[in-house]
Amino acid sequence: MRGETPASGTLRLCAEKVRALRLAPGQFLITDVSAAASCAVVLERSTA
Amino acid sequence: MIRTPIAITGQGAVCALGIGLDAIWAELAAGRDGIGVIERFSTQRFGTHLGGMVPLPGTVGIDDALTTRAICVKYAVLAGQEALTRAEVPMHAPRRIALVLGTSMGSHLGGLHEASAEVAAALGIEGPVITISTACASSTNALGVGRDLLDDGRADVVLAGGADVLCPEIFAGFHALGLLSAGKCTPFSEGLGTTLGEGAGFLVLERAPEAKTRGAPFLACLSGYGLSADGYHATSPEPTGAGVARALRSTLDDAGLAAADVGYVNAHGTGTAANDPAEWRAITEVLGDQVPVSSTKSYLAHAQGAAGVLELICTLLAMEHGQVLPTLHFTKPRRQGPVDPIAQDRPRPLVFAHALSTNSAFGGANAAVAISRAVTPRRASPKRPIFISGVSSLVPSKEESRGEGLKRLIPTADTRNLDPSSIDLSTAIAQALHDAGLTLSGVARERTGLFVGTTNASPASWEEFRASVRERGIERASAPAFTRLVLNAASGVASRLLGLRGPTTTLTTGAGSGLLAAVLAAIYLESRADADRLVVAAVDELDAQRPTQGEGAASLVLTTFANESTIRLARWAVAARTHSTKPSPPSPQQGRGSG
């Protein structure tokens, strides 16, 4: 992809990690930092 | 389990009635409106010349050289400073103070988040700075988001409200849509159309027990809020008022109130032929037809994104004096309208325990808040785990024209008059719902909401609007393009095309807007009874003015149904910029999260 996608970029990363979790259990920490705020989410699928 | 009540400990405002609460109350009490002939810019080429402009004494230092954005920041700083001062907020922990600013200000003035950052810097606020932009519902929506940040322990003090400036482009857009009245607006009365205004207003919100401990003033409780999407039209409300009714019901439910508890409603009441009857139907359906309903737009005109918080501040000022505000200039009722519009020329003595204030916006976004005179503890719903059942990431393809992907998923979608942002956002959401295996119908649509993060309204629509002004003159500005200039326009289109009628918001922090939408959606969905699923989405559109800007969209479907996914959105955090970006563990006194 060319160019910056400030709004959708990290959400796209979340989507990719969810697809990965569908293949195998695990945990991902996704963060984004801007001048306004920093945000983080943990996506996880447990082995149970 | 009891949810910690949220106290309003301070307020500040700048509006057509004056600068500061004392000046504003003097006008409200005397029954004087702030509407007059606009002098800041020429209205010569339009059929109407009235506005509710902030009266600016020379000392405030605003002059023609200042840009619209600088005026907006100035209003916000004045109002924010008054609120913080009145609340006697200690500034020793500025990173625990958040700013949630609602504005419908156009992106042609630069990134909205940059304006909010200037406001935060001027006020010494160093916590998270969130800009909510759901057009004319923005500041009411912002109060709710501020409440949620406190509930989730992400700040100790929130300055929440909004700011907007009346500029020639906004005036021209409303004029082109035929929404402006020739005389002063007369909500619910004969004489159709609205009068535009401007200003800024902020409330200081805190968790009530902590506010009490520090000896803060107590004005009222922000006891609940509600959001909804019409999913109907770019500018007209759903005529039956169903969207507004959902926001009102959610607010009552969130506040733990019954319809009979509500003693007064401050309506959106713009005065237009479409808004007022739809809103009255909604109020009647949820609260019955005996509750007194007035519109303070008859005093301050329609302050756009700042309207909601300014109207709530007026309501709070009147409450403090044991009164409710009238609808000024009311002459003769329309066929559909409040039984008691408080049609008089002075405030009416009336003591109420609880009141609602509601706003509706372009893009079909509705927001309402409840305030209560006393601290009203209420039962908290059990926290629900949140799962991710569908995802999508869209990169616009060179091989097929924009909209083809959308038409594959929604064959009936009419893509006429949709800009790239609207099409890409809707496509990403449709793909995520498809990925989740969801086909929404009936009540599921009302219980599925949409939280969107983005940075700008569509640059293509901006250019179309600018071109219409350039080529045809401002008095013939393009109405269809104007409707697409609000930040939540794309979200409104997606709501309509996909039938997402639950809670909705659109926000920006510049970079990271999409992830923040996910965090706010998680906070909302975890503890509320009015939605089962929230779709989170973000969109970026190419921008000729910013060559580094790329394009794309992405979406996640958050659900509370464990049988829809095994993947959890397990923890989340939002904090000031330079904090550790690791999510902090849930604070025990909040009993939140489940990580």
Added chain:
Amino acid sequence: MNPALMAYLEHRTRLLSRVRRVLIEDLHVQREPDAIDPDAPLFGTGLGLDSVDAVELIVCLETEFAFRLDDAALARSSMRTVNSLVDLVLRKQGGAYVAA
């Protein structure tokens, strides 16, 4: 056919194609010109225009055909079908055909 009528019909056909082009290019109606039925309603189920488009349509016709429409009643009564828009243009041009 009488030459005046022929000329009128040719003129009317040219106007129709220009009005169709305004609908496609300025109002973004997503159809081929020939697929726009001259008698289809402009609003609602016909061509799918709505209230937001009404003023825009007038402005675009004024620009395309270089006239000014200040008569709100005439504007309203003309906003029914593509044909009624063509009639409006003819009337503004003072070129309506009158059968002898």
